[in-house]
């Protein structure tokens with residue numbers, strides 16, 4: 161049975177930063193189509209374009225604005241009930257422009273929280289900050305739960321963790337209503353294969369459909385925990401509406417550890433001509449294994465992932481076929 165807390169967001173006014181991004185535009189579409197929300201999208205198109213929300217464009221207000229530009233951004237928050245703060249500089253770009261990474265991932269969050277602390281936002285019910293399981297870094301103790309120590313190994317992980325910490329501090333010190341989700345490798349439709357940051361799964365699917373080999377780095381036994389986009393969106397909305405999510409942090413994943421070899425095999429089972437090739441390990445492959453514990457979000461909020469990996473990959477491949 162559908163968790164009744166979801167009904168709270170129906171018809172509400174919602175602002176989504178980074179709302180043209182992979183997760184963002186899927187979230188926007190769900191908020192419009194399933195919850196009849198009045199959605200304001202804020203995105204500066206650093207890594208996206210407006211065409212991704214074409215199907216809901218007449219029901220959404222889009223502002224090509226940077227989250228760092230308070231003069232343009234803050235007036236859009238008036239009378240908003242929920243804010244989903246997704247705007248980010250992705251991990252692959254974070255070390256080439258570390259200052260921008262810090263500004264977008266962390267400073268914009270602090271600016272937003274400061275604005276709410278000093279401004280008048282009487283109908284604001286929740287801000288959701290979307291963080292990343294990369295904050296855990298590398299560890300031998302798996303699965304990772306929210307009480308495990310953080311161990312950042314990249315600029316991106318450092319700035320996402322800083323964004324989280326500001327968010328929690330402003331909750332504790334000023335009662336600003338927040339929740340945090342830590343996504344683990346989100347995949348699925350809407351993640352452009354032309355985007356250089358689309359991750360191993362996106363790259364594999366793109367290559368399998370364009371007659372290029374799936375390139376496995378090292379022995380292929382590196383693992384991650386893959387989350388299907390609809391599950392990530394569902395968990396994010398639940399983190400906004402559930403009273404038990406207030407002021408807290410939740411892993412969002414499948415709880416299943418999947419190797420690169422398994423991904424390659426699942427794809428080559430579905431795309432008949434796909435071939436697999438191996439290349440030596442790179443220095444940046446610094447996290448060997450990752451799988452997250454999803455008991456907290458299950459026990460507290462009643463969320464469980466619904467999409468299995470095989471079906472998720474197949475539906476992602478079917479979507480890629482429509483855009484290639």
Ligand SMILES: NC(=O)c1ccc[n+]([C@@H]2O[C@H](COP(=O)([O-])OP(=O)(O)OC[C@H]3O[C@@H](n4cnc5c(N)ncnc54)[C@H](O)[C@@H]3O)[C@@H](O)[C@H]2O)c1
Pocket residue numbers: 177178179180181182183184202203204205206207208225226227228245246247248249250264290291292293320342343344345346347
């Ligand atoms: N996709 C994943 O697997 C994953 C994993 C962990 C965490 N996350 C987090 O989830 C959120 C969404 O990730 P995504 O995969 O959709 O990323 P994405 O890069 O697809 O989307 C980010 C969006 O933010 C926009 N943006 C960048 N700088 C901006 C600025 N200054 N002002 C306004 N907009 C700006 C980009 O144009 C883009 O549309 C991010 O906060 C990310 O850190 C994603």
